[in-house]
Amino acid sequence: MSLAQALDDLQLFLGERFSRSKPDLDAHAQSESHFPPAPPDAVAYPESTAEVAQIVKVCAKYDVPVVGWGAGTSLEAQAQAVRGGIIVDFARMNRVLNIRAEDMDVTVQPGVTRESLNEELRATGLFFPVDPGANASLGGMAMTRASGTTTVRYGSMRDNVLGFEAVLADGTVIRTGTRARKSAAGYDLTALLVGSEGTLALVTEITLRLHGIPESISAGICAFPDMHTAANAVMETIQMGIPMARIEFACADTARAFNTYAGTDMAPLPHLMVEFHGSPESVAQDAARFAEIVADHDGTDFQWSARAEERNALWAMRHNGYYAILASRPGARGLVTDICVPISQLARAVEETQDDIAASGIPGPILGHVGDGNFHAILLIDPDIPAEIDIAKALSARMAERALRLGGTCTGEHGVGLGKKDYMQAEHGHGWQVMGALKATMDPQGILNPGKLVPGR
């Protein structure tokens, strides 16, 4: 590794779009996560695929790590340059390249955020549904295999990426996938790259599926006496095939946090928040069927509305859940956990987790995309009490182990990064070694986001 020469070459090549200033390094040292900062040696701001390829070639020549950066919202330190090297910030590759309304697809550069994409789509009657909460970049979302509240209806990034343009570890540019809705032409390189966290390639274009904005949207909320009845209602709803667009869980502590933070008047009970997409008739019918299930499981009256203001207020509250929960313990930092289990194990997973948190001495309200079996505890840590981070990490570890024991996964949507690497062996067994072998094939020098996802330091 000859970092100095790489820095010189890249400085010459990119000029003002190559930065070694302390503020820039600090701004790229840490994403929205609890991991300690790890500043890179430099930050590059390419404006084209050719520039990304050239950056990777220089890094390959001098054996220097190269790490992609989108909006810095990852929760498991995926974008931290833990071994130094170059951060490739895609902020200047933020153009929507081609909206093809007839085919309901779009090609974007990786720095486009999901909100700005939906802004650009407004006139088309189409939208991009994957919604992880944060206004993440689509490159980051693809690389993390992000999902979120609407995945129960529209799928995750796995289901909504049709193809990539990507720069391999030697600087070669490939295209994966086509614009056809399906293909049986060989290994699914697109699917291999989705969720690869920048360890196999840097993606420079993404072609995404779009969906029609539904004619009518209705949303509602209801409470349950306990987690068990709420989970049974979710399970029955999914089994009945009611096409839920969202079905979100908030625990009693979360309801209390909402009340304090947003001035709502929720009962201190577990809640489900749901949304239906369709025609005015179908959303009314879906809501009525869901209301029957709620009543059968001792839920409170299911109130729903097709009015946009009420719906927007509901989801604004849900999306501010993290901040509402943070505010419930003044001065606290949040360690956000993320497991996903088969639906039949959801009640058990949540209840065991709640018991474990209750015994730990730190608060940890629970929120979740329960239609997928995915939920998060927001573990609230007092940064002045060093023992609490250890308590939180131990709780997170037991959650991951619990998920695996119940047939699930150690991460539903936040990805591996640094935070979940310790569970990869337990989840995948020898499959993790296979991942390592694939990585070694595609990146023999190990320059692409080293230290992440695969076995090894």
Place this chain on the structure above:
Amino acid sequence: MSLAQALDDLQLFLGERFSRSKPDLDAHAQSESHFPPAPPDAVAYPESTAEVAQIVKVCAKYDVPVVGWGAGTSLEAQAQAVRGGIIVDFARMNRVLNIRAEDMDVTVQPGVTRESLNEELRATGLFFPVDPGANASLGGMAMTRASGTTTVRYGSMRDNVLGFEAVLADGTVIRTGTRARKSAAGYDLTALLVGSEGTLALVTEITLRLHGIPESISAGICAFPDMHTAANAVMETIQMGIPMARIEFACADTARAFNTYAGTDMAPLPHLMVEFHGSPESVAQDAARFAEIVADHDGTDFQWSARAEERNALWAMRHNGYYAILASRPGARGLVTDICVPISQLARAVEETQDDIAASGIPGPILGHVGDGNFHAILLIDPDIPAEIDIAKALSARMAERALRLGGTCTGEHGVGLGKKDYMQAEHGHGWQVMGALKATMDPQGILNPGKLVPGR
């Protein structure tokens, strides 16, 4: 390669479940395709994962090819042992291992066929939707990334496989995926294996998503003055978000073939055959909305019915399409093509293909899963006229090139095998070399289904 020793070892190990009889070799020399027979050296009938692993270990030890075999319905010679070696016939690994109705998933052995799975599921209210027409094995369907008539609603095998147990090229057994509905835990090995055609591993268990049998199903048919108006109706239907469960195209020649073969009375025009799944109210509403679109595009009166007899007759006719078309030219063999394009290019792709076929001198009626942009010409070859196979192959080649030119793929659902290998470089560029590198990593000896899918002889 020491074939003789491998045969001896396997004979000793499997006894009567290892066959070198001529009838057995001949029965495994050719699937339902136009490729010349290529008998293997032996056929093994394992009954467990451990036996499959042992077979692979023996083949690895003696450097002998090993090729999986499901129901022998593949159309691109995927299961032919073109370099000899051992066919692993999964006929005795045909058990449904675990139906988990609560989680709407099932684990099966690879030899289970889709019809037998749905038979076993009958009491649960659930079904497995992927329907390629043939009663294929689920192992074969997964390995081919099969899809079919219902993919527009329920997705392909890519979307419906949750995980595998698989035997790697050295005999190691891995598990991929979990039973959670989604995961962000590392490379998607499940997606890498789906569509890999037995070149990366032999799968020994498959966990599949199930879906609720809809409360109500309605189906109907209508004709259009020409392909262009039919394609526009399809495009508008998809864009409107009408949740079609099937939307199938049959050209005028196909309608004529149905009339002769099945005694129907279809107009000699392009037709769409559609199906809706939902509640009685929603299917009626969907049909009414579709009828409006049909009328707007000069289609004939859209007739639909929620009665099972009429629906079953419609889809029996569709599923017999291949045989009806074959019968339209007595004594002919069929070469089935398979391309998939973006929906906006569908009319153009079909029309150019029809013109090309009309000029070729051989018949080639067209059928397609047009909601996905996927269609097939059944090229009818007189086996006594050797020039016709060349004409058909040239037509098929031009179809593949046309698909690529229009932003699509050389195979929507039949896979690569031998038939589409020639187009892989054009479709994937350097990505095909990446596939070759992945193959070399996972199967360094090249014993798993050699000669297929990846670069090289």
